[in-house]
Amino acid sequence: xxxxxxxxxxxxxxxxxxxxxQHGMMKKSGEMNEDTGDTLHSxxxxxxxxxxxxxxxxRIDYVGEGENx
Numbered sequence: 789x790x791x792x793x794x795x796x797x798x799x800x801x802x803x804x805x806x807x808x809x810q811h812g813m814m815k816k817s818g819e820m821n822e823d824t825g826d827t828l829h830s831x832x833x834x835x836x837x838x839x840x841x842x843x844x845x846x847r848i849d850y851v852g853e854g855e856n857x
Contacts, residue, residue, distance in 0.1 A: 797850040800857055804829070804845045808836035814845045 804814040812833030820827040825842035851857045 796853040798853055799848050799850055802845070802847050802849055804840070806831035806834060806836050807838065809834040812836075814838060814840075816844045820844065 806812040806814060809831060812831040814829040815832050816827055817830040817837070818828035820842075826839045827841075827844050828837060828839055829845055830837050
């Protein structure tokens, strides 16, 4: 049986740069479709829309302290 372990982590923000203008970040602009996982996003600068599957931007992830990300 495995026991619990604890370790220090740090939060990191993950963004997606717009494929259209190459400058703005994509931001979730609709709700995720629970059947397909599709979520509409819009660029905060040019308004370009793009759909991502099973992921939302921006998001927060975690890495172990001292780990490269």
